[in-house]
Amino acid sequence: MSTSRPLSTFHPTDLVPPDIQFDVTRRFLADQNDRKINLGQGTYRDENGLPWVLPSVQMAKSSLGDINHEYLPIAGFQPFLNEATKLLFDGTEALAEQRVASCQSLSGTGAVMLIGLTLRKLVNHRLMFATIGFQVKEIPCYRDGGFDFDAYISTLKTAIPGSPIVLHTCAHNPTGCDPTRGQWKTIGSIIKERQLFPIFDSAYLGFNSGSFSGDAWPIRYFLNNVNIELAVCLSMAKNMGLYGERIGLVACAVSSSSAAKVAQSMLQNVQRATITAPPAYGARMAAAVLSTPSIREQWSKDLVVMSSRIRKMRTRVYEELQRLQTPGDWSHVVRQTGMFAYLGISKAQVKYLEENFHVYMVETSRVSIAGLNDHYVAQFAWALDQTVRNIQ
Secondary structure (H helix, E strand, O other): OOOOOOOOOOOOOOOOOOOHHHHHHHHHHHOOOOOOEEOOOOOOEOOOOOEOOOHHHHHHHHHHOOOOOOOOOOOOOHHHHHHHHHHHHOOOHHHHOOOEEEEEEEHHHHHHHHHHHHHHOOOOOOOOOHHHOOOOOOOOOEEOOEEOHHHHHHHHOOOOOOOEEEEEOOOOOOOOOOOOHHHHHHHHHHHHHOOOEEEEEEOOOOOOOOOHHHHOHHHHHHHHHHOOOEEEEEEOOOOOOOHHHOEEEEEEEOOOHHHHHHHHHHHHHHHHHHOOOOOOHHHHHHHHHHHOHHHHHHHHHHHHHHHHHHHHHHHHHHHHHHHOOOOOOOOHHHHOOOOEEEOOOOHHHHHHHHHHHOEEOOOOOEEEHHHOOOOOHHHHHHHHHHHHHHOO
């Protein structure tokens, strides 16, 4: 005799579709073709297509010795917070005057959520994150393979005063299109005029120029020249290769040391309500990299290695497409910067590349240039050439 079971608590809820980016990797791993190429995953790969443990990180791991596994404080591992904020704000009055609040986070994603939930407590801020109850307005920034400065500025001028605005510090994901320094200055003046609160999403510092400090220029310019409060959401996942360690932070540079204390208390309050305490191991490694001169020097070299190889791959792709006389203008591949390139092909062409050539990318045609190497770049360019010739 059968008995009916009560409906599940989750029964009325629709099935959530798979995450687009992670589903690309799932399909790639299921593919048995030995010449398959994964350009969907935003992780650095070496010349043989393998994960690269940075020499500086290897040195840092060796230096840690015996460590315990106790909880960190709510704000995180203080040596990491100290070194990372010095790295971000070196030479600024905000750092010298103790006007910085900081809290360790679960990499960049956690940092954005942490500052979002913190600002959500302030009734005069309208945070642009739909997942925590705010209206989101996207600013157009891409056109014809480059940064659409005019459309960006036009939309920025309509922002509601007091609104936070998320800015990618460098190596824009997904387009690879960054403002020039002159354009940053214009953006800064409008943000100040509109009384906006900039949040610098900083996941790729070092991937543009090979210099962390050089890529962090917009942050320091806003602090020293625009002279407004701001937040930085920093991830060390990419530039230290610590993807699985989920190491990042939120740093708020505010108008006074007393305001910094308030911001610190609010960040910690949100942290306690969400994750309680962040992971320790990645923070210890990152702190060792930043605080040990010899390891810090090696890390600077590692950044040059990664950024240089990415630029080399951009050039190789462009040269192969030129050699094949692939229809269209592909110069944007070398004009764009950082880990990603925005190919600008259709969803049908993306699907064709996957089904016929085992080349995997997200449907927007964003590709991780860091996933290419000399063994596969010609194969990729040929597949792209054949696709744009035959599929619209």
